[in-house]
Amino acid sequence: MTRCLLIFILAFGLxxxxxCFGFLNASPDRKPISEEEGNAIQEGHMEHMRKMNADGHxxxxxxxxxxxxxxxxxxxxxxxxxxxxxWTSLDPAVINKRLTLDVYxxxxxxxxxxxxxxxxKKYPKKKIDMVQLPLILLRKTDKWTGMxxxxxxxxxxRRVQELMKEGKMRMSGPxxxxxxxxxxxxxxxxxxxxxxxxxxxAKKIAEGDPMVREGYGRVEPHMWFVADExxxxxxxxxxxxxxx
Numbered sequence: 001m002t003r004c005l006l007i008f009i010l011a012f013g014l015x016x017x018x019x020c021f022g023f024l025n026a027s028p029d030r031k032p033i034s035e036e037e038g039n040a041i042q043e044g045h046m047e048h049m050r051k052m053n054a055d056g057h058x059x060x061x062x063x064x065x066x067x068x069x070x071x072x073x074x075x076x077x078x079x080x081x082x083x084x085x086x087w088t089s090l091d092p093a094v095i096n097k098r099l100t101l102d103v104y105x106x107x108x109x110x111x112x113x114x115x116x117x118x119x120x121k122k123y124p125k126k127k128i129d130m131v132q133l134p135l136i137l138l139r140k141t142d143k144w145t146g147m148x149x150x151x152x153x154x155x156x157x158r159r160v161q162e163l164m165k166e167g168k169m170r171m172s173g174p175x176x177x178x179x180x181x182x183x184x185x186x187x188x189x190x191x192x193x194x195x196x197x198x199x200x201x202a203k204k205i206a207e208g209d210p211m212v213r214e215g216y217g218r219v220e221p222h223m224w225f226v227a228d229e230x231x232x233x234x235x236x237x238x239x240x241x242x243x244x
Contacts, residue, residue, distance in 0.1 A: 018176065019059070019077060020084035021106035021191070023070040029097040044092030045099075052076075053120065057087055059113030062226035065132060066199070069222055071099060073135070075112065081105060104185060108173040109232045116229035131228040133170060134202030137220040138189035138211065147183045148216045155210040167234045168205065169194050189217050193231060199223050 033041075052058035056077065063072040078084045084103050093099040119126050147153065163169035174182040174190035183189070189211070194202040203221040211217040 016107055016173070017077075017110040017112070018180070019075050019106050019108055019112065020081055020103050021108075021175075022074040022076070022084060022088065022101050022103035024072040024074060024088075024093075024099045025070050025102060027094075027097045027100045031097070041092050041096050041098060048091045048093075049074075052087060053117070054124075056117075059117065060226055060230040062130070062224055064135075065223040065225050066221070069220070070102075073224060073226075074101075075106070075108075077113075104175045104188070105177070106173050106191070107176050107182070109171050111232050112171070113230050114232075116227050119229070129228045130225055131196055131231075133196060133224050133226060133231065134192075134194040134199050135222045135224040136192040136194070136202060136206040137222070138191065138206070138209070138217045139220055140187055140189055141215060141218055143215045144189075144217065148211055148214065152210045152214055152216070159209060163205070164234045167195060168197070169234060170231045193224070195234065 049058060049061055052074075053061075058074060059077055060075045061073060064070050074084075074088065076084045076087065078087075081103050085101060088094055088101040088103075091099070094101065116128070160169070160172055170193045172190065172192045175185040175188055176182055177184040192202075192206055194205070199221050203219055206212065206219045206221070209217070209219075212219060
């Protein structure tokens, strides 16, 4: 068993799936437009999101509430990054050069998008409860010249499990390359999504991650506005569920 596979099992168990995790960024070609035109593009953008969800492609999405970074996030169930790019290219906000997509393969929880997805199929007009969740991107530092020592990664995996059991983290996962290996994406490691709390509190917790503490990674904090039922709840919050 390889070190990366062992870490993956320690942190996430065998219940996981690979997704396309996309960041919607302001287009460098964005130009001033009228309020009327902006509203029309936004309505088209939302309609595209609804269609992608109804087709079973889009599992979770929402805008970023923090400034100076990505405008929003989309998480697809997809066969390839190219498929995710093709779906996003049909978004009026992309067509009209308001947004661009930066997308990664991401290994996350296998129940992403539920139970909301099942409920929307039965009740398309169901009211969606939104929540602000701290989302922490883990970026590599110059010290990351390969996977950190095994003992640091094992401690990292144990810490993720602890945060899940304590109900402080909703989901987390690493970026993966085309072969399914973790740790090989230039500049970036993965993402944490915390339970609802102050962003500064989530940032402090993330800074305690062994990879960050030992200088292999740094945190980039954001606040994500997303459908509550689309993001898995930790065992400590989910009713009638044992530890994952």
